[in-house]
Amino acid sequence: MVVIRDPFPRLVEKFGKEIVDLIYRYSEIIGYSVDQDDDLKIEFNPDRPDLFSFPTLVKQIKIYYYGEVEIRRSQSEDENIKVSVSQGSRSIRPYFSAFTADGSSIGSYFDDLIDYQETLHSTIGKNRLKVAIGIHDAEKTGTMIHYRTVSRSVRMETYDGFSGTVDEVLRNHEKGKMYGSLLPDVGRVVAITDEDGEILSLPPVVNSYRSRIDQNTKKFFVDITGTDLNSVKHAHYLLSNFFSSLRYRVRMPNITGIPASEKSSIAAFDYRSIRPRRKNIDRYLGGFLEDEEIIVHLRKMGYVAEPGSPEIVVYVPGYRVDVMGEMDVIEDIMKAKGIENIQEKEIYIGKFGKPIYKNEIKNVIRDVMIGLGFQEVMTFVLTSSVYAEGYTGGVKLLNPKSDDYSVMRDKIYPNLIDLIARNKKHPLPQKIFEIGEKMADGKQISALSCVIADTRSEFSTAKSYLQAFLSRFVKGDLIIEESDVYGAIEGRSGYIKIGNKRIGKIGEIHPEILERFSLTVPVSFFEVDLDRILSIER
Known part of the structure; x- marks a missing residue:
């Protein structure tokens, strides 16, 4: 919240x-x-x-x-300010955007601006990891601005008067102690500088005294740097919306050094078009609405809406970063109309249900695993592209809100390892399992995944629990076919087979993976395809 x-x-x-x-x-x-x-x-x-x-x-x-709708299809260019982005800076914090805002003195809204900046840092910016925002007095920055790397020995003065080298700022200043670890420990760091090389800000850490803003500032230069393009894009439009709310004129400087695809991606996000389907509007709002009424509701929620054939065309302002598709638009129509004004309908259920056989088997599997001392957990089906090495799921999101949830998982055990890492302060052993869905070549599969973390958790540990589990459900000899498995130690991993049928994977997690998750105890796992198990004679 x-x-x-x-x-x-x-x-x-x-x-x-x-x-x-x-x-x-x-x-x-x-x-x-x-x-x-x-x-x-x-x-x-x-x-x-x-x-x-x-x-x-x-x-x-x-x-x-x-009805104070402000229609602005694109941000015009501020020809007075130019920004150059170096390739060196892109290797550290690769994504960059900027805008200018000019109007009357910020005055009593100064605290609102600073509070909103910090709110964006802590929410979409993930405490400045994904996004950092620098706000400058544009009358003090000059007309040529550079986003580049500088040596740690270069001197600067922070917004609150602390003077020293960049290295001293990162080690001794309050903001440096809080956010300096977000920069790589190398000889050069990213900086926003003027044409004379004087530092204006040190993303994602601190701004300089040189371009410090106050209640009398009239024209602002805002830089947005980050490690995630979507987050940079969102911060750009959210903060520019703040200024436009105060009747400031928001414009884009002339930026060079970034790919045209990134520029167009940011520009295209403002007033992007969505065409909600008429059948879905009628379905979820309980009846037919005239186009004119729908357009009125949409405009009340801040959209630009126009009649279209066959669907209404809705243009979504860039600051509505929560709108991902037609269902979000339909939800806003519902809010504008009022839930209390939507007619109730009786739901007709024409058949009696019965338990699905596979779900009954899953309940038995749960009992077996709990009997073996495991605790059931549930993790997200969407997962990070970090786990997508050798990805075979076949389903990736085109417009993820976060890189942490950008692919449909093709394996479950990395999620369980991550969960153990988040709970490593709890007593050992930690034995958890999940019965969930994953993807393989675009097909949905039900799987059981089990992970054991203990001081003596090794390949044989996972195998012993696997044997105990399989003895309840299948006939036939268990065979481990040695093979490389993602995240496992070579020679201590392989495919699980019953007869000549592969049903899953087993392994002992590689020390490099454990180190990535900051785990200091061995971890082993097995993961089996429940549909294949059910197809084997029992």
């Missing part, structure tokens, strides 16, 4: 009593909680980062209740 707060009198002074009262009413539409004592405190679900500041929340309230 994300919480924002501000003294009630200050909010009334900034936005007016009528708007502050609407904050309560709007909570019933969006689904956030409001609490008031001396401060007005709002608690959000994490799915709407565009609302995590009072200025951006008020903008959406005005769109919903007053």
Whole structure:
């Protein structure tokens, strides 16, 4: 959950009593909680980062209740500022974006800006690992800006007056201690500099005094660096939306040194088009709605919507990073219409159900594994591309919200190893299993995966539990066909066979993999295909 707060009198002074009262009413539409004592405190679900500041929340309230729709199909170019990106910087923090925002003095919204910047750092930025945002006074940066690498011996002065070399800043400054570990331990680090080579910021750590902003700043230069393109893209539009909420003019500088595909990816995200299908709108909203009514609802939620043939065309603003497809759009139509205004329908169930045989077998398998001393767990079917080496699942997400959930898993045991790593402070042995789904060449497979972490967990440990499990379900001799298995030690891994049928894999995890997960005890595993087990004579 994300919480924002501000003294009630200050909010009334900034936005007016009528708007502050609407904050309560709007909570019933969006689904956030409001609490008031001396401060007005709002608690959000994490799915709407565009609302995590009072200025951006008020903008959406005005769109919903007053129809103040701001149509801007693209951000124009700021010809006065140029940015050069070096290849060296891309090898450390590879993704870069920037924009300028100019208007009146930031004034009383200064604290809102800083708070929103830090909220984005901690949420979509994953504490600056994926995204770091630098905000500068554009009247102090000069017109030529460089994103490049600098030596650790170069001197700088941080925004709060700490002077020293880059290395001293990383070792001794408060922000350096917090975020310096995000930079590789090499002789050069990434920096934003002016045309004379003076450091403006040290992503993802700290800004310099040279371009420090204050309440009198009128024109801003914002740099966004990161390790994940989607996160950089999202931060770009979320923060530019903050400035546009305050009537600032937002423009893109002329950036050179990054691939055209990255530029177009960022540009195309703003007002991307989605065509929700009429049959799905009618299905989920309980009946037929006229196109005109649908368009009104969509515009109240901040979309640009136009009649189309056969579907309405919806243009999604870049700051709506939560919208991934037509179901998100239909959900917003429902919110604008009001759930209380959707007609109930009786659900007709024409048949009586009975247990699926495979599910009954899964319940028996659970009992067996628990009897062997294992604990059942459940992990996500979507997993990280880090585990995709030699990937054979055949299903990857085209538009993942995070690289941590970007492929449909083709093996379960890496998830279980990750879970053990997160619980390594618990007593040994740790024996866990999961009955879940995975993909193989685009086909869905039910599998049992078991992982054992103990001071003496080795190949023979996993094999003994495998034998105990199989003795309950299949006839025939167990054969281990030696083979290389992802993440396992060569010579201590292989395919599991009953007769001439392969049913799974077994192995002892390689020390390099254990080190990657910061595990200090041996780990062994086996994973079997339940459909193949059920096809063997029992």
